[in-house]
Amino acid sequence: MLTTLHKQLLNDYQQNFPLSPRPYQDIAEALGVTEADVLSALTELNDNNFISRIGPVIPPNHIGVSALIAMAVPEQHLQTVADKISAHPEVNHNYEREHRFNLWFVVIAADAEHLDALIDAIEQETSYPAMLLPMLDDFFIDLGFKLDLNND
Template identity: 70%
Template sequence: MLTDLHKHLLNDFQRDFPLSVRPYQEIADTLGVTEDEVLAALTDTAVQQYISRIGPVIRPNHIGVSTLVAMAVPEEHLQTVADKISAYPEINHNYEREHRLNLWFVAIASDVEHLNHFINEVERETGYKTLQLPLLNDFFIDLGFKLDLNHA
């Protein structure tokens, strides 16, 4: 159950999180509550996984190189292949999607050589070809995402 404080914390502080010695105090002052209440509410949203974290969101490809990868895997082998792929530390997202290309993941490595090596390894280990879709252009100006929390 989300309280009004949770909702403000989720929606109002997706960007411009204070860069000051006591940022939670600053947020508390803005919302008219105490620092302890802010910390407790944020801990609660993290425990309940309403937020994945509070912190800096990095523009893609500023640290290391990454690519989106798609694979077409027969349904009966999908879970096995997906588990194999998710186990790699180079993978940070892995989704099943409704399409002939049904497995979609993001691979990240320190440089292009390591990334290519990793993709080759995935193809060898799983026995399936990959389609590589690296980012060419980022059109998104990330100002956070306005959440509708009326019924959350």
């Protein structure tokens, strides 16, 4: 299903996407294909959700203040509580996980005050305490993730 070109684009262009007037043309030249080939392959990857986008990736807390938050919610109330939380535009990930703390979500607020107000609002709406887990240090040097695309 994935062609050689798809795989090259997935693995070799997670970083150093060209900052030039015709970046797709530059990639095409490097890979020995045409600009149209690169654009259609990327469009396919995008349309099939193999990539979520091509573009700049911003480290946490460079714009806005983010935090991971965990809640312990009885199973029968989980969906209702999760829906209330997800309704906030500041919430961009919300996962159920197998643990006593079974609801995990990430919020990004404009600043610390906005974050505090948001957490207060979420605690009031859901009546469950939020365990706040802000990032204290980021140990990850994001150079992309080496994908094993064989046997797919």
